Amino acid sequence: MAEKRLLLDPSTSESEEPEVHMTRRAGGVLHAIQHRPLPVSRKSVLGLLVSFTFCYFLIGRTGWVNVLDLDVLHSDNYVTVQHQSTVMDVEPEPITETNPSVPKGFLVYSNSCRIMEVDPYKNEVMRHFKRIKYKSCQKLTPLTQVKFEAKSQKYLLSIDGAAFGRYPVGKQLHCCYMSVQRVDEMKVKYTKCQTFKGSILLPDSAEGIIVKCDSGGRQIYINGHATVPVKEAVQQRLRMASEADAKGYQRPPSVLMLGIDSISRVNLIRAMPKTAQYLYDNGWFELAGYNKVDDNTFPNIMAVLTGYNLPNAMHACSPFVVGGLDKCDYIWKQYQQRGYVTAYAEDAVKINTFNYLKKGFKNPPADYYLRPYLSAAESQLDHTTVNGLVHCLGYLTAAEHVYDYGLEFTRRFLNETYFGFFWTNTHSHSDISQTSSMDSYMEEYLRKLVRQGTMENTVVVFFSDHGMRFGPTRATWSGHLEERLPAIFIWLPQHLRRSHPQFVRSLQLNRNRLTTPYDLHLTMKHILAISGRAEMESLGPAPDCPQCQSLLTPVSPQRSCSDVGIADHWCTCWEYDTISSTSKESRMLGKRVVSYLNNYVAEFRNGTFAKLCAPLSLHSIKSAFRAHHNALDPDEVHTYRLIFVTSPNKGQYEATLRHNHTDDSVKVTGSVSRLNVYSGEADCMNDFAAKKYCYCRKKKG
Incomplete structure (x- = not known):
């Protein structure tokens, strides 16, 4: 039997604009609940506003007030999705191993790994999300089309008669196509533009073509077609x-x-x-x-x-x-x-x-x-x-x-x-x-x-x-x-x-x-x-x-x-607790990881880029976290995650570190993530691995 877990209540019909509120379920996770609008009198609305204002100033601003952002909660942004287990059409062979139930709020749950489930509609993300409608690239349908013919085993390029009348064609229409030929990864060349009237069979060498048509001395159409010809x-x-x-x-x-x-x-x-x-x-x-x-x-x-x-x-x-x-x-x-x-x-x-x-x-x-x-x-x-x-x-x-x-x-x-x-x-x-x-x-x-x-x-x-x-x-x-x-x-x-x-x-x-x-x-x-x-x-x-x-x-x-x-x-298996971002230990870890970044760039490709990139310094630590202790780790080793900002590039980074409290050694695990866009800052660096850590001394332009 298919198991369904409702993320959101079923949406209302398209004719009625649903009203969206936020509510808390057990564990404090916010969920969006959609309701059909109810007829409410002006007096009722006024009374509710007065009551709300009175309570607000009487008991103070509560945490949930932060989610009352009408743009964020616009109903178009919330669409119901049901998680449904796979329905088998055959009876499986008996397998002795069973999948223990995963507690609510987790995707994976074991002694070795606990991955938390993320609410898709959390306010911290939804304030940046807005559903976008699909828009066609052209109002007109293409003037030409290609179709593989079973009889000839070739592609037929033809003028679409249904679309013809929508184009500004004068007394004559001249069309031709160029085959695209690969030179290398960065270059292509084109064959001479081959004219055709009505339709033409394409050669097997043509894996992509550019079609041009003109009428009355001006180009009225250009398009491309990719093909999968016989080889x-x-x-x-x-x-x-x-x-x-x-x-x-x-x-x-x-x-x-x-x-x-x-x-x-x-x-x-x-x-x-x-x-x-x-x-x-x-x-x-x-x-x-x-x-x-x-x-x-x-x-x-x-x-x-x-x-x-x-x-x-x-x-x-x-x-x-x-x-x-x-x-x-x-x-x-x-x-x-x-x-x-x-x-x-x-x-x-x-x-x-x-x-x-x-x-x-x-x-x-x-x-x-x-x-x-x-x-x-x-x-x-x-x-x-x-x-x-x-x-x-x-x-x-x-x-x-x-x-x-x-x-x-x-x-x-x-x-x-x-x-x-x-x-x-x-x-x-x-x-x-x-x-x-x-x-x-x-x-x-x-x-x-x-x-x-x-x-x-x-x-x-x-x-x-x-x-x-x-x-x-x-x-x-x-x-x-x-x-x-x-x-x-x-x-x-x-x-x-x-x-x-x-x-x-x-x-x-x-x-x-x-x-x-x-x-x-x-x-x-x-x-x-x-x-x-x-x-x-x-x-x-x-x-x-x-x-x-x-x-x-x-x-x-x-x-x-x-x-x-x-x-x-x-790794998403870690569970973290928030710690002070201004503590002595957090500042020490932040300075260590910035030093690691500077050394990485200085030594990268045998120092090739060392003189091109300005050294970074720690500006601030935005947040700090300590992981719950892993049973496999020594007692003296703790895992931390930092989100920090550097100068002079105003770069925002995230790093995971292991700090050995016995010998005070710090190890950066994996690479360090860049969280904000750095376009234009590192044009002097042409290597993707080090580019996000480089702030060019000289900027282009």
Whole structure:
């Protein structure tokens, strides 16, 4: 029986504007309760106001008065989401292990790890959140379209007759297209513009095109189209693998990874409630205790794709050397080597995971690679920016280009085996509110995948790398936890649930256990192993997490962060108490960590940047916390978390430290987080690891 836990009372009908109040439940957690408005007379309202004012001055200002912010409590910001356990359509095999009940208010609860649940609607966050409506990039529908023809096995570019009459076409219309060709990660070139009338079959070499049309001597239309054309080498690989598969068995499952940057589990519920509700209601498996392993996108994605932590990834496939990133054995390579077709797409080319302050790939990393097309689109098409990133790109948002490409890739290879990795940044990277504009779109996108048949034989991972890393919400306690607990849901096809009921049971057990990107890496290897095309042993472990495992097997309920490669600074298992931020010990710890930052920058890359960056000093400590003692730690060692401000850059940082009271040694665990934006402060530094600690002595401009 599905278990439902109501976060908010059911919303009112659209015709009635709900009134929102705040109330406290047991434990002091604020919840928003929506009520239908009741008819109230003016005298009653006046009486209530007089009574409230009298009580206010009689008994003083109470703590809950702080939440009476009408902008914060606007009903449009609150949408009901019900957490619903996965409904199995088959009876699972008996498993002796049981999942002990998790106390209310916790996501994970054991002697080794206790992760608190965050209320999505806490006032400290909601005062910065405002739901944003989706807006189409163009009022007109595109004049051209592309469609793959089964008969010719080619894409047909054609003028859309239905849209034709809406454009200012004179006596004649002249249209041509240019194919986009990759030169390297930073450059593309174009073929000569090929004219066409009505329609034209595109060559297989055209993986992306830019179309231009003019009439009466002026350009009236420009747009781009990405395609997934036939590649003979890919077709041959698919044929050979299919012929080698055991006859009479289900085709091996494909894998589709859909990633959205900077979406915490909580902000998915807050900003994308329709999407979250769809996932809860339709048999997806949530991993509520999924904890990131490092600061930003690159190390967390490398953990998923390679099983390496940041230092070892930098050593094995340095992103600072041309061709360095090509050396790593990415999970999509392992699928490709075993007969799968692969694709990788990511929007916002200037901040792509493998390109921001990095060299990128020397060769295309997958069979189908969207970066060349998006580079051309950002250069050629009309575009707008939101929060410093490309938003509209021609007739679609930049994210929609990626999503459409993913939809087309999975449609084209519906009856084959594929591995697709599709990642978006533009609607989520810089603001907790912006992604709400894509909520209805994403819910419908998931439904399209179902209607297309994609879900019937595809393991789908809907996930993120981390929560919001900077901005006004980040310094709050909610923001601290959200940053470390990204959203993740996994879909298993029905035939896998029937043939492997233990997978279902394992994912149910793992919902409220500590899990990591390394586990997800091993899960992808497990899926490849059950294809029959590889043995799990031959695929290797997660190099930097020997104790990690596939999520299709039950993980230990007694896991700790140290067991699974999570440094104290990123670990959400700690429970903290607030301590004085002005105490002698807090000031001492603050000075020690600032000294650590200065030494880090001075020694970075053998002192290359030492003269470029001004030394920092401690300005103030905003808050300080001490962790409850861990049974595994010596009595003399205590763990602290500080949020502090430095001069002269007014940088706001968060650090986790271990202080040994016997020898007075202090150790900074993990890296130190930068909580506020530092654009323009560190342009002299071109390394992403040290950039957030550098305040350039000389500023550009």
